[in-house]
Amino acid sequence: MENTQQQIIRTEYSEIMQKSYIDYAMSVIVSRALPDVRDGLKPVQRRTLYDMYELGIRYDRPYRKCARIVGDTMGKYHPHGDSSIYEALVVMAQEFKKGLPLVDGHGNFGSIEGDGAAAMRYTEARLQKVTQEAFLADLDKNVVPFVPNFDETEKEPEVLPVRLPNLLVNGADGIAVGMVTSIPPHNLGEVIDAVIATIKNSNITTEELMQYIQGPDFPTGGIVVNKDELTDIYKTGMGKIRIRGKVDVEKGKNGKESLVISEIPYTMIGANIGKFLNDVAALVETKKTTDIVDISNQSSKDGIRIVLELRKNADTNNLINMLYKKTRLEDTFSVNMLAVSDGRPETLGLKKIIEHHIDFQFEVNTRKYQTLLEKEQAKREIQEGLIKACDVIDLIIEILRGSKSREQAKECLVNGVTEGIRFKSRTSKKQAEQLHFTDAQATAILEMRLYKLIGLEIAALQKEHDETVKNIARYEDLLNNYGSMAKQIIKELQSLKKEYAVPRKTVVENGEEAVYEEKKLEEMEVVFLMDRFGYARTVDAQTYERNKETADAESRYVIPCMNTDKICLFTDTGSQHLIRVLDVPFGKFRDKGKPIDNFCNYSSAREAIVYVESLQRVKMSLFVFGTAQGMVKQVEGSEFDVAKRTIAATKLQEGDRLISVHRMDEAETAVFKTEHDICLRIRIGDIPLKKKGAIGVRGIRLGEGDRVEAMYYPDGEKDKTILYKEKEIRLDRLKVAGRDTKGTKLRG
Incomplete structure (x- = not known):
């Protein structure tokens, strides 16, 4: 009998407990309770969906028993009990819990009022x-890594190649050890728009993302009433969202009214609907209200409908406020956007989640197109071999007939070895020695069927080869060009949005709006007036017409616009500031107004205004930009129609400043006037059209220490003359010269 040595390790019991508990906690966190930021799925959900895919239970095939799905998933991938798998399957099929249900259930999958699903042996999916x-x-297509399952008898995907940001669309909830995740669902169309905006602008802020994603979009509808707090919640990934149910007042017989609750807070799903009804009954029983006569739950598969019948002349507004305050008709949804990122739990803000999704999309698509490229390259090799073989088919037939074995024929095709092969002529032998097919090509030739030599088949082969070459070029472009890959991802996202996006169900507003209905803004024509001290106001168009002479004399800028429009301020720092006309004081003609600094990020201490116009006119026009260093460009006004309050309207070189922004109308030439009294007149047609982010091109070649002082456009009604040494100079008589020349000195 062999002697076996046993070793006893002495250690502190508390250390063993601590290490074991940490291992257990991390296992629960990563392998069970928290979703992966890439596909937004927990392991049990991922494994269930993959198993259904493997079993071939597709959307266009018959339903299969849930018991079969659960058993197969448990046996192959998830050995943690059938109840957890079936519960996950049921939740993925419930439309009132998921913004985008992933499973099509057939049978009793529970109800919004908390009824459980039927046993798995009865239901199908x-x-x-x-x-x-x-x-x-x-x-x-090898898009994601596969890992061994629990007993290393199967392979399962580490993550699913999800093409849309599922973590935001469907949300998530889970209780791990020492941490909880709670992510609200969002509207698919809005989230896709936010992802596309982030791909186009990696520096986008959470505030800008909120222009695409209004807030959560719960499948149960309802009203989010703390809109102003959402930005901070999405920045930090933590906070509380206040939700209210939707209450309508319906007229009944004899002047009586009823309150009808047609949408409930997401947190009221299940047993909390019954609790709400009990709470309302308790309010009546405790005489907190005497306005409610009867309560009935008329909800059905068509939706929620809870009716509270009221007595005559009941104070409906007061009663609605009471329901919000005393029952769960107004509730809070605690947000904690915790997910597994790079193998560890992390609380993520909105932008971070979207960035993770985009990175994952680039990774998945790179792997996909790399696999497709390799397949197409292998296909091209075979096709080129067959095309080449068709050109020398008589020689190949001669080699085959003269060879004693397949290996001998293949050796001749690959390396030109002719020993032991009978040829009809020395010429054939010499030609055979010149053959250099690849191994794969030679194999394909040997396996080629005779009907492939038909003329139409050869033409089809050539056509297929051309298609393969095109595919290779496309795949290489996608793999080597970030912009091309980004366009492809955006195209796929837009396709998903077109097919699967649905209108938003949840209204997002501030609490006051839930009680008091705002009057719709009446659109009207106004005139924006700003004096030389930077004080701005608006007056209605009739008031301006009555005081036109005074207004024009006292105001530095007079801009006719609509009250729903915005005002664009272009400054010498190259910035564009947007002001909502509604933010500017509207009143009497003699009102002083308020400083323009109050309505936007413009600072009179740091920058000077170069040009002011309404956004409506700006975006429909073409502009010439000129700088002190003589740089010029044309820019389309539509580029300045942006959501941000402040953007860079042009790119400036170091030490340069913007001196002129001119809307193109009848002007055909532009005149540069420098500090050293040099003038140059050029054709505007010589100035190229550029993007707003471009520096432009050189308009005038400046002398040492000289700078452009002003730009004039003498073809219009203004700028015909300038005063130089008390003498008028006619600019429209200056000789037109080429762009990027020196100009001529003015003479008094």
Whole structure:
């Protein structure tokens, strides 16, 4: 009998407990309770969907028993009990819990009022179309890494190649060890718009993202009433969202009214609907209100409908406020956007989640197109071999007939070895020695069928080869060009949005708006007036017409516009500031107004205004920009129609400043006037059209220490003459010269 040595390790019991508990906690966090930021799925959800995909339970095939799905998933991938798998399957099929259901359930899958699903042996399921197309497509193209399952008898995907930001669309909830995740669902169309905006502008801020994503979009609808707090919640990934149910007042018989609750807070799903009804009954019983006569829950598969019948002349507004305050008709949804990122739990803000999704999309698409490229390259090699073989087919037939074995024929095709092969002539032998097919090409030639030599088949082969070459060029472009890959991802996202986006269900507003209905803004014509001290105001168009002479004399800028429009300020620092006309004081003609600094990021201490115009006119026009260093360009006004309050209207070189912004109308030439009294007149047609982010081109060649002082456009009604040494100089008589020349000295 062999002697076996046993070693006893002495250690502190508390250390063993601590290490074991940490291992257990991390296992729960990463492998069970928290979703992965890339596909927004927990392991049990991912494994269930993958198993359905493997079983072929597609959206266009018959339903299969849930018991079969659960058993197969448990046996192959998730050995943690059938109840957790079935519960995950049920939740993925419930439209009132998921913004985008991933499973198509058939049978009793529970109700919004908390009724449980039927046993798995009774219910059936299959994949939804969106799940198949956006969650499980391309798994055969090596898009994600596969890892061994628990007993290393199967392979399972580490993550699903989800093409849309599922973590935001469907949200998530889970209780791990020492941490909780709670992510609200969002509107698919809005989230896709935000992802596309982030791909186009990686420096986008959370505030700018909020222009695309209004806030959560719960499947149960309702009203989010703390809109102003959402930005901070999405920045930090933590906070509380206040939700209210939707209450309508319906007229009944004899002047009586009823309150009808048609949408409930997301947190009221399940047993809390019954609790709400009990709470309302308690308010009546405790005489907190005497306005409610009867309560009935008329909800059905068509939706929620809870009716509170009121007595005659009941104070409906007061009663609605009471329901919000005393029951769960107004509730809070605690947000903690915790997900597994790079193998560890992390609380993520909105932008971070979107960035993770974009990085994942680039990774998945790179792997996909790399696999497709390799397949097409292998196909091209075979096609080129067959095309080449068709040109020398008589020689190849001669080699085959003269060879004693397949290996001998292949050796001749690959390396030109002719020993042991009978040829009809020495010429044939010499030609055979020149053959240099690849191994794969030679194999394809040897396996080629005779019907492939038909003329139409050869033409089809050539056509297929041309298609393969095109595919290779496209795949190489996608893999080597960030912009091309970004366009492809955006195209796929837009396609998903077009097919699967639905209108928003949840209203997002501030609490006051839930009680008092705002009057719709009446659109009207106004005139924006700003004096030389920077004080701005608006007056209605009739008031301006009555005081036109005084207004024009006292105001530095007079801009006719609509009260719904915006005013664009272009400054010498190259910035464009946007002011909402509604923010500018509207009143009597003699009102002083307020400093323009109060309405935008413009600072009179740091920058000087170069040009002011309404956004409506700006975006429909073409502009010439000129700088002190003589740089010029044309820019389309539509580029300045942006959501941000302040943007860089042009790019300036170091030490340069913007001196002129001119809207193109009848002007055909532009005149530069420098500090050293040099003038140059050039054709505007010689100034190229550029993007707002471009520096431009040189308009005038400046002498040492000289700078452009002003620009004039003498073809219009203004700028015909300038005063130089008390003498009028006619600018429209200056000789037109080429761009980027020196100009001529003015003579008094």
